[in-house]
Amino acid sequence: MRRSRRSTCRRCRGGGGRDAAPAGGGRRAAAQADGCDRRHEPRDAGTCPRLWLRRRSRADAGRREAAPAHPPCRRADPGRIQPNARLVFEAGHSHRGAARSAQPFKRCEVTMDFVTVEGRTLRDALKPLLEVARTRKTIPVMGHVRLDFDGASLRLTANDLDVEAVTVVDAIDGAGEWSICLPARELGGIARVAGPMPVRIEPGGGEAGHVATIRLGDGEAVYTLGQLPASDFPGRVATPGKVIERFGNGLLAECLAKVAAYVSAEETRYYLNGVCWHGGPKGLRFVATDGHRLACCRYDAEPCERPARIIPRQTVALILRHMAGADVTVRDDAGGRLSLVFESAGLTLRSKLIDGAFPDFDRVIPQPGPFTLALKRADMLAAIDRLGVFGRSAFSWKVKLWGEAGRLALSRRDDGGAVTVRTASDWPPATAGADLPPIGVNGRYLADMLRDCAGEASLALTGPSDPFLIRDTDERMTRVLMPMRV
Amino acid sequence: MRRSRRSTCRRCRGGGGRDAAPAGGGRRAAAQADGCDRRHEPRDAGTCPRLWLRRRSRADAGRREAAPAHPPCRRADPGRIQPNARLVFEAGHSHRGAARSAQPFKRCEVTMDFVTVEGRTLRDALKPLLEVARTRKTIPVMGHVRLDFDGASLRLTANDLDVEAVTVVDAIDGAGEWSICLPARELGGIARVAGPMPVRIEPGGGEAGHVATIRLGDGEAVYTLGQLPASDFPGRVATPGKVIERFGNGLLAECLAKVAAYVSAEETRYYLNGVCWHGGPKGLRFVATDGHRLACCRYDAEPCERPARIIPRQTVALILRHMAGADVTVRDDAGGRLSLVFESAGLTLRSKLIDGAFPDFDRVIPQPGPFTLALKRADMLAAIDRLGVFGRSAFSWKVKLWGEAGRLALSRRDDGGAVTVRTASDWPPATAGADLPPIGVNGRYLADMLRDCAGEASLALTGPSDPFLIRDTDERMTRVLMPMRV
Structure with a gap:
């Protein structure tokens, strides 16, 4: 603890009826108790003609503006001294009945928080x-x-x-x-x-x-x-427990960024409102799904048994914004079963986890089917943009993908009209004598997934009513999209 | 008028029961009437195996994709031919009972809009x-x-x-x-x-x-x-009347931009919901006010008697966005008394005017008072920004301006707290023995006006309860701000 303010107040000199006169507290009240009729802005003792600040030497006078003003003392009951001001009286000083003595100034040292x-x-x-x-x-x-x-x-x-x-x-x-x-x-x-x-x-x-x-x-x-x-203030300060994992060089935020867009916002299936951090025989993975699409990021292929923890979307968003690029240590919270502590330089987050069972996502990830639709990403995104002209309703974003002269064509129908767009991607040829019939997807979801992909993407599918596997050049990522009926 | 499409349709050759078989209209209906069970995308006749496009030479075949598909003809009632398709039958061609002749193809020329x-x-x-x-x-x-x-x-x-x-x-x-x-x-x-x-x-x-x-x-x-x-489609196309004024080099948008922020959005005083274009002994002026502040831009000092016209805020916004920098001709609307026509290269706006009487604004513009408060603009804006920390309510934006040791100080009080800010501007000295008491203004309005000012600004005022005149280096502009009670 340091002492910061030291000032000598003249008004304490000719003290009134009591001994321990100077008190730092209640500045505005003090000024008004002194009979000053002007309203004081807090700490602007200088505006009151009756208040007097300590005398300064010439060298001191130059720093007048810089020196913090001393709260005006007043003749008050010692019991009313504010608790966080510490007063030090000089020895031998008598406050009461002071005739002008050789030491006219009383020095009080006030230490304020x-x-x-x-x-x-x-x-x-x-x-x-x-x-x-x-x-x-x-x-x-x-x-x-x-x-x-x-x-x-x-x-x-x-x-x-x-x-x-x-x-x-x-x-x-x-x-x-x-x-x-x-x-x-x-x-x-x-x-x-x-x-x-x-x-x-x-x-x-x-x-x-x-x-x-x-x-x-x-x-x-x-x-x-x-x-x-x-x-x-609510809650308790986190008491970090044992380290679960250390993510270096922003790996945590990077992995979460790849799956965060797929977290559900639907309250009924609350266990989907977060990213599942899962360890099992297939390695360590972050998974998010909203029931229509799923993304899974495997950051470590080594088998590792660990309970599934669902990190809420709010915490994921905080990590993405404020722990990007940072080394993050994830710990157990010694004080709470269902919470985690994320530590990075300068920021510690303690987050409750979602108390629920994440669905067995390995069962919905399909095996690659006989058909593969290689998509030229930029061209596909431009084509979906052309479909987006009728944008009134989010539910009518159904896009039909079909083959026209060996090329992939997209079409969409809405109350406002209809549109057909040609693309530069190829429609897969017949496999084992079977043609791929037209398939339906949510165009907005497909565009979001293509935007997330690294490099060119491909759609692996079994039939028009089975989930599609969307792959890119990043081997760690698995993306699944559900079809729509056309 | 030009003829655009010319194609020869094979299916018209062996016509059925009727004479005038080929018709361009009702493409999808036509295809389905022909018994084709697939749903056709409009104009994608190529997807239907039963539809046949005209034969091409080899040179033509390369342009197959480029050539617009001809809407399939069908055996239909001549009365059902679509009105905007024009058919030209070749002389000597008999549609009915056609044995394969020397001229097997019927040529129909279809001119479409x-x-x-x-x-x-x-x-x-x-x-x-x-x-x-x-x-x-x-x-x-x-x-x-x-x-x-x-x-x-x-x-x-x-x-x-x-x-x-x-x-x-x-x-x-x-x-x-x-x-x-x-x-x-x-x-x-x-x-x-x-x-x-x-x-x-x-x-x-x-x-x-x-x-x-x-x-x-x-x-x-x-x-x-x-x-x-x-x-x-509603309304009528504007019939421009005689020219009222020609504004060169974006002068109209420039003048309107200076006053547009002061237009009222309050529906009860509808006559303030626009910019008044006024001509009188003091010249030609654009004026806007919302009852608390007023801006007046005089673009021509020559006396000129003209009725006051109130241009609605929507039209003002359109002019600001789409006629900035352009030469604009303003005309009477020959077809309507209360409307104006604004013409610039590429865009013509016909706008109704507000049917009301704009208040006599010359009466509220005060004469410069004895006190002048020269404001350092950037410093004042920074000071008002510091006051804006408590921003819950728009109504509590009352700022007190007062003198502290010869300088202008600002303070503000809110439910959340209070703030006092020092500025670098001088507080006016006593004039004719009278001090200027503290004055109150709406801080947001003052900041908006200072931002609009060109160069340094000054506040000319008579007393704390009189309107202030805010002046800058632009002689054409007059700005008035109403005080608040402190």
Whole structure:
């Protein structure tokens, strides 16, 4: 703990009726109790003609603007001294009945809790937290960020009961050990406008209890924000357990990015609302499906028995945005059975997992059939774009794929009209005497999958009513698409 | 008028019971009437084994893909021939009871209505029209674009009963003189995906009556779209009257851009929902106000008596987007008292005007007061940005401007907290012994106005409860902002 503010107040000199007069707390109230009739902006003691700041030497005077203003002392009950201000009285000083003595000034040392961090550092640290902190009117503290200062670094925590995100910021300066909650949106806005300026955060205490003060730079802007006690903050801080896996060089985000688009958003089958992390005889895999399409990314082919864990889509999105390219360590959460802790440099996520059984996806992945439809990717995407002209309804995105003079042709019919598009891809020739009949797919799903593919893609299929296997040059990926009836 | 398609059909040769067998219309119906059990994509006669296209020489065979397929003829009633196909029978040909003669083929010349335009030209021409055409479920034709082909150029019209927009596109090729309505959104989508390819539009007629065919390039994509008869299209085409004013080099859009942000969106005072174009002893001016702020742009200082015309905000937006930088001629509409015609190269807008009396704005523009607050624009905008951290409610954007040690300071108070910001601008000194008390403004309005200003701005004001005059280096502009009570 460091002592930060030291000032000598003249008004304590000719003290009134009590001994322990100077008190740092209740600044505005103090000024008004003193009979000053102007409304004071917090900490702007200079605007009140009756308040007097300590005398300075000439060398000191140049730093007048830079020196933080000392909260005005007042003749108050010692019991009302704010709890986070620490006063040090000089020995031999009598506050009461002071005739002008050789030592006219009483020196009181006030140590206040505060922390100063750089604006851009704070802004970057708050980014993942702002995505977690939600504004729920029923539980106001959910829209808050918890700040814990331990004397050296500031830890920021957001929690929405499903995910807890923690970032740590190195402090430029600070004093005390304290914890408060501040509104996330406002704090994020302040960090945004601060730019490279230092941001000084002072928790409120004592009478000014629920109001924190945030000061940008050299007092360019001074904010007061309502604060909540840290004890109101939900959840518990993660207690990381044993390491499950270490992903280097952004491998985790890379694998999740390949399957994240296939996670279901349908609430009825809640167990599909996440990415399944699965270990078995076929290796370690991430799998996601919404019932119409499925993507499976095998990042390790070694057999490895591990329980299937379903990581919710919100956590997947956070990892994709804030842990891309980073080394990530995944641990058990020692405090909770159904949760995981993801650690990267600067960000720790503790996420609940989805409590459900992911379907046995190996059973729906088909064996490659007799027909293979090699698709020229850019040409196919342009062709599907041409089909997308009638876009009123998402449900009518049924596209018929059929052969016309040995080429693949696409057609689509809607209330608004119909369209037929020629492509440059070949229609597979008859195999074992059997022609491939026209097949139907959801054009939007097919386009999404083709966009995800690396290099040229091919459609392996058995018949028009069986699931298709979509392959690209990436051997780790398996993609399955269900057909539509034509 | 040009004849475009010429083909000889073999199936007409051994005609059945009737004389005038070949008919171009009702292609799909025709194919199915012939007993073919496959569903035909429109114009894809090649997919039906029973349909036969004319024989080609070897040289011709290479162009097989390029040559448009001839709609299959059928043995039909002559009365059912589609009205826009023109048949020319060869002299001396007998259709009935034809034994194989020296001249086995009947030649029918079919001239069909069509137009071919370049895709990008069509896309650009449709841009303003897509903003006018609205999808109203109760009046389907409002979401359509009217196409009029006169043999040389294609005129496109959209009308939403308030504004009519007309663009003209030069045709690459075309035949007939015809008018139809096609759905705007789908036509816009087709033009978008066409890119530089030619787009061939064929109106439907006869039995295929309500279906138009659009063909991209060399048949890469073929669309069929429901069409509506041109007679359903609302309104009348503008009949431009005498010229009111000619604006050169985008002056009209430039002046409107300066005041457009101040147009009211409040429906109760409908006469403020537009820009007033006013001529009087103070010159020619565009004025807009929403009751809280006012902007006036004088583009000609010469006195000129002219009735005040209120141009609706939708028309102003269209002019800003599609007539920026263009020479615009404004005319009376010979057919309507309360409308104006705006003509620029490639686009003609006919707009109804707002039928109301614009308030006497000269009375609310204040005389410059004794105090002048010179504002450093970039610094002020940064300061207001710092105030905007609490952004929940638009109504609480009240900002107090006050003097602190000779400088302008801003403060704002919200449910979430409070903020005080120092600025680099000077607070005006006391004039005639009177200090300027703190003043209140809507911070968002002030920021918007400062952003619009050219160069540094100044606030001229009489007192805290009088309207402020905001001036910049542009002498033509007058901006007024109403204060808020602090």
